[in-house]
Amino acid sequence: MGRMAARPENAHQAQLLRLLRDEGPRSRAELGDAVSLSRSKVAVDLDRLLELGLIENAGLAASRGGRRSSLVQVASDLRFVSVDIGATSVDVALTNGVLDVLAHISEPLAVRRGPHVVLERALDLVGKLRAGDAKVEVHGAGVGVPGPVSFSDGVPVAPPIMPGWDRFPVREMLSQALGCPVLVDNDVNIMALGEQHAGVARQADDFLFVKIGTGIGAGIVVGGEVYRGVDGSAGDIGHISVDESGPQCACGNTGCLEAYFGGAALARDATARTGESDLLAERLAEAGELTALDVGAAAAAGDPVAIGMIRDGGQRVGRVLAGLVSFFNPGLVVIGGGVAGLGHMLLAEIRSVVYRRSLPLATGNLPIVLSELGGQAGVIGAARLISDHVFSER
Amino acid sequence: MGRMAARPENAHQAQLLRLLRDEGPRSRAELGDAVSLSRSKVAVDLDRLLELGLIENAGLAASRGGRRSSLVQVASDLRFVSVDIGATSVDVALTNGVLDVLAHISEPLAVRRGPHVVLERALDLVGKLRAGDAKVEVHGAGVGVPGPVSFSDGVPVAPPIMPGWDRFPVREMLSQALGCPVLVDNDVNIMALGEQHAGVARQADDFLFVKIGTGIGAGIVVGGEVYRGVDGSAGDIGHISVDESGPQCACGNTGCLEAYFGGAALARDATARTGESDLLAERLAEAGELTALDVGAAAAAGDPVAIGMIRDGGQRVGRVLAGLVSFFNPGLVVIGGGVAGLGHMLLAEIRSVVYRRSLPLATGNLPIVLSELGGQAGVIGAARLISDHVFSER
Numbered sequence: 001m002g003r004m005a006a007r008p009e010n011a012h013q014a015q016l017l018r019l020l021r022d023e024g025p026r027s028r029a030e031l032g033d034a035v036s037l038s039r040s041k042v043a044v045d046l047d048r049l050l051e052l053g054l055i056e057n058a059g060l061a062a063s064r065g066g067r068r069s070s071l072v073q074v075a076s077d078l079r080f081v082s083v084d085i086g087a088t089s090v091d092v093a094l095t096n097g098v099l100d101v102l103a104h105i106s107e108p109l110a111v112r113r114g115p116h117v118v119l120e121r122a123l124d125l126v127g128k129l130r131a132g133d134a135k136v137e138v139h140g141a142g143v144g145v146p147g148p149v150s151f152s153d154g155v156p157v158a159p160p161i162m163p164g165w166d167r168f169p170v171r172e173m174l175s176q177a178l179g180c181p182v183l184v185d186n187d188v189n190i191m192a193l194g195e196q197h198a199g200v201a202r203q204a205d206d207f208l209f210v211k212i213g214t215g216i217g218a219g220i221v222v223g224g225e226v227y228r229g230v231d232g233s234a235g236d237i238g239h240i241s242v243d244e245s246g247p248q249c250a251c252g253n254t255g256c257l258e259a260y261f262g263g264a265a266l267a268r269d270a271t272a273r274t275g276e277s278d279l280l281a282e283r284l285a286e287a288g289e290l291t292a293l294d295v296g297a298a299a300a301a302g303d304p305v306a307i308g309m310i311r312d313g314g315q316r317v318g319r320v321l322a323g324l325v326s327f328f329n330p331g332l333v334v335i336g337g338g339v340a341g342l343g344h345m346l347l348a349e350i351r352s353v354v355y356r357r358s359l360p361l362a363t364g365n366l367p368i369v370l371s372e373l374g375g376q377a378g379v380i381g382a383a384r385l386i387s388d389h390v391f392s393e394r
Numbered sequence: 395m396g397r398m399a400a401r402p403e404n405a406h407q408a409q410l411l412r413l414l415r416d417e418g419p420r421s422r423a424e425l426g427d428a429v430s431l432s433r434s435k436v437a438v439d440l441d442r443l444l445e446l447g448l449i450e451n452a453g454l455a456a457s458r459g460g461r462r463s464s465l466v467q468v469a470s471d472l473r474f475v476s477v478d479i480g481a482t483s484v485d486v487a488l489t490n491g492v493l494d495v496l497a498h499i500s501e502p503l504a505v506r507r508g509p510h511v512v513l514e515r516a517l518d519l520v521g522k523l524r525a526g527d528a529k530v531e532v533h534g535a536g537v538g539v540p541g542p543v544s545f546s547d548g549v550p551v552a553p554p555i556m557p558g559w560d561r562f563p564v565r566e567m568l569s570q571a572l573g574c575p576v577l578v579d580n581d582v583n584i585m586a587l588g589e590q591h592a593g594v595a596r597q598a599d600d601f602l603f604v605k606i607g608t609g610i611g612a613g614i615v616v617g618g619e620v621y622r623g624v625d626g627s628a629g630d631i632g633h634i635s636v637d638e639s640g641p642q643c644a645c646g647n648t649g650c651l652e653a654y655f656g657g658a659a660l661a662r663d664a665t666a667r668t669g670e671s672d673l674l675a676e677r678l679a680e681a682g683e684l685t686a687l688d689v690g691a692a693a694a695a696g697d698p699v700a701i702g703m704i705r706d707g708g709q710r711v712g713r714v715l716a717g718l719v720s721f722f723n724p725g726l727v728v729i730g731g732g733v734a735g736l737g738h739m740l741l742a743e744i745r746s747v748v749y750r751r752s753l754p755l756a757t758g759n760l761p762i763v764l765s766e767l768g769g770q771a772g773v774i775g776a777a778r779l780i781s782d783h784v785f786s787e788r
Contacts, residue, residue, distance in 0.1 A: 148753075148755050157755060158754070158755050205624075206623065206624050218721065220721075220722075222616050222617075222621060223616075227616060228723075229600065229722060229723020229724070229756065230600050230723055230724065230725040230759075231723055231755050231756060231758070231759070232723070232755075233720075233723045233753055233755040233756045234721065234722055234723035234756075235721060235723075236720050236721070236723070236753050236755075236756070237717070237720060237721055239720060239752075239753055240716070240717040240720055240721070241713060241716065241717065241751055244713075251753075253750075253751060319635060319638075320717070322634070322635065323631070323634040323635065323714070323717060323718075324717075324718075324721055326627075326630050326631060326633060326634055327612065327614075327628065327629060327630075327631055327634070327718055327721070327722075328614075328623060328628055328721075329622075329623020329624055329625055329626070329627045329628035329629075329630075330623070330624065331624040356647075357635055357647060358633075359627055359630050359633055359645075360552070361542050361551060361552050361625050361626075361627040361630075362623065362625060362627045362628075362630070364625070365624075365625070
């Protein structure tokens with residue numbers, strides 16, 4: 001792949017590119033208005049972006065009476081790669097320059113198998129996706145991992161569920177293999193970015209994305225930007241205590257939110273309670289193991305044990321979120337991740353606790369909603385992360 | 395007072411003024427280096443600031459071999475007014491343009507007496523402070539109030555302990571009375587700004603200021619700026635639940651942090667437990683009532699009841715803060731406010747819980763310290779708030 005792909009050369013070119021990414025094809029006149037630059041200055045920057053191959057002409061605008069003006073758009077052969085590494089799966093996607101997902105592969109893969117196995121498999125999958133699309137140039141890759149990340153270094157830092165990954169040079173390895181700029185972030189942060197780019201949080205500047213999957217975490221967006229904290233661990237809410245006298249957690253403390261809820265805890269509790277539920281017992285006999293999805297299915301079928309588990313879990317998540325809503329006063333809370341597939345029953349419990357327990361001023365106008373993007377939030381967000389970087393002044 | 399005082403006319407002038415405010419007298423050459431502008435452009439902007447009366451010449455720099463260069467500084471007759479309204483007191487101060495407190499009056503006054511009584515008394519006190527200083531011009535006033543504020547409107551919004559203040563036009567009334575720009579913010583936010591300007595948080599970009607006074611609240615600073623949330627209620631942590639089966643709180647919920655700790659709860663509990671403590675009983679007999687300070691004094695004298703109360707309170711504050719530290723991953727936590735006068739015993743409890751209960755990555759390098767500014771944090775922060783506004787592009 002050799003040389004790095006072109007990037008904008010100044011702040012105005014970068015701004016024009018991001019505008020075309022987010023708003024679609026625009027005329028030169030519209031672009032001039034949007035960036036408050038003279039038409040002649042916009043023309044110089046657009047000509048340079050055309051020369052760099054970052055944008056292309058896109059025909060004529062619909063007539064508004066006078067001369068029809070010509071449109072430009074992000075170059076159609078521009079590509080971004082997304083790699084969303086979860087606790088038990090890896091998702092890889094290829095997007096175009098406006099972050100439409102062109103192809104997406106998801107397969108089971110345990111992150112605990114270590115960085116060499118996981119990243120090599122991810123690169124194989126990228127190769128597969130690019131096989132039908134070989135002429136185009138990859139302009140960058142965004143990567144999410146299920147643990148804290150030092151964003152400036154592009155390495156995981158002391159990630160509890162990722163043995164062997166501590167300080168592994170993820171960004172460097174992938175950047176060399178792919179021949180393009182790479183950024184690495186926590187998986188919940190990229191899901192938040194995905195919802196902001198293409199999902200329910202499009203108009204939100206200050207919001208929380210709460211992932212309830214194998215683990216539980218939050219992505220925090222402040223003023224339109226992901227807030228990562230001083231060590232990259234902001235949003236790590238799975239180990240907030242909900243009851244000091246509660247069960248032992250893998251982290252060493254007791255009564256953490258994750259020790260009660262999240263995919264692993266739900267599967268464990270469902271297995272332990274098959275004696276009380278014929279439905280769960282049948283599913284265990286059929287599949288050999290129970291997951292959070294089985295609990296969801298049993299609850300949907302009216303099983304009282306499963307319904308009770310989801311209600312209890314929703315209450316505990318709600319209590320933690322109530323405190324965070326009082327603290328952070330967000331404009332929106334988005335619930336996503338695998339366990340969020342439990343859907344509206346879980347959402348109803350969370351809502352009822354948050355609306356009852358947070359400061360009235362902070363909840364008076366606070367939507368709490370399910371993710372719209374589901375399994376695509378991560379890959380869209382990873383593409384958004386790297387495109388913000390690539391579509392910026394060098 | 396008539397016409398409004400002068401303000402900088404462009405972004406460079408504003409930047410130069412803030413630099414002189416924060417760094418003290420500087421030569422023209424040093425200023426040019428700091429703002430990355432040519433000497434001739436800096437000279438034009440400095441000349442204009444001199445004409446506007448916002449800066450003044452300050453003699454010659456110490457010789458460094460060649461020609462001694464002349465220094466400029468913020469005009470010495472420039473003044474800011476600070477008004478820090480607490481639950482039971484009002485503080486008023488006058489600062490110069492580099493935010494040194496020139497005069498400061500603090501007097502007891504219950505905020506529940508309503509906006510007319512409190513703001514008129516505050517204006518009287520401002521008049522007193524200005525009496526010896528009549529020739530100088532007030533360039534702006536910063537105001538803190540003990541409740542949520544709509545920052546853009548300059549009005550308190552549904553403040554629980556401020557009857558009669560809901561949507562009262564505080565900014566407008568004071569701006570008309572003082573003839574200068576006014577900004578109104580939550581009292582904890584201005585204390586956070588004070589610590590950032592002149593206290594222990596000078597080098598911190600992302601930190602929490604936790605006030606434990608009559609109420610309990612947090613000021614959140616993100617990227618060097620106060621984060622207020624979408625409704626201005628961010629940081630309202632006094633009503634986070636620490637125990638659902640706990641005592642009834644004034645807010646209607648049960649087991650809120652403030653129902654256990656904070657000045658009012660401590661005074662109530664100390665009064666209820668005088669039967670167990672001779673020291674507290676004596677103090678009650680002497681003074682007719684007990685306050686948080688009596689608990690602190692009894693603890694310092696070794697009284698086991700008082701020590702137990704502070705330890706319990708510190709544990710509960712620590713549990714809430716542990717969750718917020720996991721969520722927010724700040725670089726620093728500053729503890730201030732009246733009850734923080736309980737000092738190192740309280741701090742030790744809070745530290746021990748936070749360090750034990752938060753994610754190790756988030757606490758590995760997290761100082762938790764007492765406020766250095768004490769009773770001056772609010773007035774310095776209020777001056778900082780308004781000076782950031784006045785020293786900005788109009």
